[in-house]
Amino acid sequence: MEKSLLLKRVPFFRELGENEIAALSERAVERTYSKGELLFSEGDECKGLFVVGRGAVKILKSSPSGREQSLDIQMPGTPVAELPLFDGGRYPATAQCVEDSELLFIARRDFESLVRQHPELALAVIRSLGQRLRKMVTLVEELSLKEVSQRIARRLVTLAEARGRKTPAGLEIELPFSQQEFAAQMGTVRELVSRTLGRFQSEELIAVDGRHITIRSFEALEEIAAGLKK
Amino acid sequence: MEKSLLLKRVPFFRELGENEIAALSERAVERTYSKGELLFSEGDECKGLFVVGRGAVKILKSSPSGREQSLDIQMPGTPVAELPLFDGGRYPATAQCVEDSELLFIARRDFESLVRQHPELALAVIRSLGQRLRKMVTLVEELSLKEVSQRIARRLVTLAEARGRKTPAGLEIELPFSQQEFAAQMGTVRELVSRTLGRFQSEELIAVDGRHITIRSFEALEEIAAGLKK
DNA sequence: CTCCGTAGATGACCCAAGTCACGCCCTTGT
DNA sequence: ACAAGGGCGTGACTTGGGTCATCTACGGAG
Numbered sequence: 001m002e003k004s005l006l007l008k009r010v011p012f013f014r015e016l017g018e019n020e021i022a023a024l025s026e027r028a029v030e031r032t033y034s035k036g037e038l039l040f041s042e043g044d045e046c047k048g049l050f051v052v053g054r055g056a057v058k059i060l061k062s063s064p065s066g067r068e069q070s071l072d073i074q075m076p077g078t079p080v081a082e083l084p085l086f087d088g089g090r091y092p093a094t095a096q097c098v099e100d101s102e103l104l105f106i107a108r109r110d111f112e113s114l115v116r117q118h119p120e121l122a123l124a125v126i127r128s129l130g131q132r133l134r135k136m137v138t139l140v141e142e143l144s145l146k147e148v149s150q151r152i153a154r155r156l157v158t159l160a161e162a163r164g165r166k167t168p169a170g171l172e173i174e175l176p177f178s179q180q181e182f183a184a185q186m187g188t189v190r191e192l193v194s195r196t197l198g199r200f201q202s203e204e205l206i207a208v209d210g211r212h213i214t215i216r217s218f219e220a221l222e223e224i225a226a227g228l229k230k
Numbered sequence: 231m232e233k234s235l236l237l238k239r240v241p242f243f244r245e246l247g248e249n250e251i252a253a254l255s256e257r258a259v260e261r262t263y264s265k266g267e268l269l270f271s272e273g274d275e276c277k278g279l280f281v282v283g284r285g286a287v288k289i290l291k292s293s294p295s296g297r298e299q300s301l302d303i304q305m306p307g308t309p310v311a312e313l314p315l316f317d318g319g320r321y322p323a324t325a326q327c328v329e330d331s332e333l334l335f336i337a338r339r340d341f342e343s344l345v346r347q348h349p350e351l352a353l354a355v356i357r358s359l360g361q362r363l364r365k366m367v368t369l370v371e372e373l374s375l376k377e378v379s380q381r382i383a384r385r386l387v388t389l390a391e392a393r394g395r396k397t398p399a400g401l402e403i404e405l406p407f408s409q410q411e412f413a414a415q416m417g418t419v420r421e422l423v424s425r426t427l428g429r430f431q432s433e434e435l436i437a438v439d440g441r442h443i444t445i446r447s448f449e450a451l452e453e454i455a456a457g458l459k460k
Numbered sequence: 461c462t463c464c465g466t467a468g469a470t471g472a473c474c475c476a477a478g479t480c481a482c483g484c485c486c487t488t489g490t
Numbered sequence: 491a492c493a494a495g496g497g498c499g500t501g502a503c504t505t506g507g508g509t510c511a512t513c514t515a516c517g518g519a520g
Contacts, residue, residue: 061367063375064457067478071367086353087360092367122352123316129359130317136366137291137301137322143373144417145293148477178497187374189478194499210498227294297508378507409468419508424469440468 003028003104006053009077012128015120024114028104039080039095039103046084046091048107052076055101059093060184070184072135073098073177082125083132085111098181143187146227151186152196154225156206160215171218175211233258233334236283239307242358245350254344258334269310269325269333276314276321278337282306285331289323290414300414302365303328303407312355313362315341328411373417376457381416382426384455386436390445401448405441 003025007013013021030053033039039050039057050057052074059071059080071093074080084091085108115121142151156173164171175182179193186193197213200206205221207214215221223229233255237243243251260283263269269280269287280287282304289301289310301323304310314321315338345351372381386403394401405412409423416423427443430436435451437444445451453459 061371061375067375069370069374071370083360083363086356087364089360089364092364119349119352122349122356126316126352126355126359129356129363130313130319133313133359133363133366134317134319134322136363136370140299140301140366140369140373140417141291143370144299145291145297180497187370190498191479191500192477194497198499408466420468421470421509422507424467428469 003030006051006077006104010051010079011077012051012079012082012121012124015124016118020114020118024106024110027110028106031103031105033097033101033103035097035100037097039097040091042091042094044091046081046089046108048105049082049085049111050080050095051104051106052078052080053102053104055097055099055103057101057103058096058098058181060096061093067189068184069187070181071139072132073185079128082128086125098177139187148186148188148192149196149199149230150225150227151188152193153200153221155182155186156200156213156215157218157221157225160218164215167214169207169214169216171215173213173215175213233260236281236307236334240281240309241307242281242309242312242351242354245354246348250344250348254336254340255334257340258336261333261335263327263331263333265327265330267327269327270321272321272324274321276311276319276338278335279312279315279341280310280325281334281336282308282310283332283334285327285329285333287331287333288326288328288411290326291323297419298414299417300411301369302362303415309358312358316355328407369417378416378418378422379426379429379460380455380457381418382423383430383451385412385416386430386443386445387448387451387455390448394445397444399437399444399446401445403443403445405443 004021007021007025007028013024016024028051033055040046042061054076056076057074057080059074060068061071062068080095080103081091083089115125142154146154159173159175160171164173166172177185179197180190183190183193197206197208200221201208203220205215205217205224207216220229234251237251237255237258243254246254258281263285270276272291284306286306287304287310289304290298291301292298310325310333311321313319345355372384376384389403389405390401394403396402407415409427410420413420413423427436427438430451431438433450435445435447435454437446450459
């Protein structure tokens with residue numbers, strides 16, 4: 001059984017010993033979803049905790065007119081929905097698989113009794129909520145106070161820092177998602193992303209080839225992100 | 231000494247017994263600030279936890295151009311800055327007194343040792359972080375997917391629900407802050423707030439008299455907030 | 461009483477960004 | 491091989507909302 005292997009990868013559960021992990025993986029149920037399927041919808045009652053094993057899960061808000069704001073994308077090893085699990089409320093947003101995915105599901109009561117036995121777990125939950133809160137604060141700041149081109153520049157910069165490969169031509173990065181998805185993360189629409197990347201390219205700040213982007217002037221992007229330059 | 235009285239009012243510390251409260255209030259330092267003073271700035275290192283005793287503290291982000299996005303306003307009895315206290319990071323935003331205020335300050339190490347002795351406190355922290363996170367998610371949704379008039383209508387509705395007084399003319403509410411501040415909370419500017427309230431008034435949905443607002447058609451406001459109507 | 465300083469109202473203007481429409485390319489499935 | 495659909499590039503247009511500049515009303519200080 002590899003459930004326990006997955007559980008051990010979750011930063012969340014690092015504090016637990018072998019036997020707790022084993023006990024937990026007894027209780028955990030494996031579920032598979034295909035791309036596009038919903039784990040739950042905003043407003044649903046929270047039945048338990050999900051942990052991403054394979055694939056990816058997007059947390060999102062959507063408007064009646066069909067626009068979508070992505071709040072976060074959970075990759076393998078991350079928990080989904082620890083917030084409502086704790087405060088007993090409903091899911092504040094919708095969760096959708098963006099690829100075919102395998103998840104572990106841990107029923108609410110199982111998780112609760114686990115926390116009672118291991119209060120240290122609460123600290124891990126705090127860390128996790130804290131991270132999310134910081135992300136949301138940053139997002140609010142960008143949506144409210146920054147222009148779209150600034151947000152895009154900022155994103156390119158952070159992507160480059162996180163996983164850029166150095167080459168003679170510059171830092172190379174791979175966009176990990178479609179422009180549509182990129183736009184949803186930045187609170188704008190596909191067209192603007194396309195246009196802005198085009199503009200950056202014509203100004204020779206970047207070179208675009210499909211989802212493959214070479215950064216030719218990291219500094220200029222940083223200035224745009226900071227609002228010092230257009 | 232009334233420090234302990236204040237501490238007992240904090241939902242946060244409800245779990246503590248008499249002696250812990252007493253011990254904590256020994257350690258807590260009273261500080262007074264005048265209107266406009268900063269408690270700390272975004273990016274500062276976190277020295278400890280504040281608890282609002284009197285007055286009010288605004289948590290905000292601001293842009294170089296001078297615009298301001300208010301994230302939250304803390305009233306008496308609420309803690310400020312429990313997030314960086316826990317994850318050890320820096321303050322994610324700035325805190326400013328919006329009135330002359332008295333606060334308690336609890337040094338980081340004191341709080342930490344308290345949590346070690348009383349792990350239940352962690353659950354209280356989780357509740358508090360959770361609330362904030364929910365607020366931020368809602369804010370992101372509004373900034374990204376709703377128009378300004380929708381946000382304003384929604385706010386009037388929630389204010390009315392929370393503290394509206396029924397009168398023959400309709401529900402009456404008192405705006406608890408200036409239009410400037412109101413705008414900062416909704417991610418817009420003063421002028422738009424003024425104009426929108428004016429429009430609502432001319433459409434006879436509300437009657438405005440200074441900060442005193444009478445809601446004449448609650449339903450219409452709800453429809454606007456939901457985006458069903460302009 | 462008068463003088464500021466702050467809060468609010470309002471009109472004129474401008475522009476970022478969202479919408480619509482279309483065309484192109486590439487992949488996938490039949 | 492072809493059709494169908496998804497992802498992307500682009501031009502044209504509209505508009506919400508932010509900026510600027512006044513003007514007025516009110517309230518406190520001197």
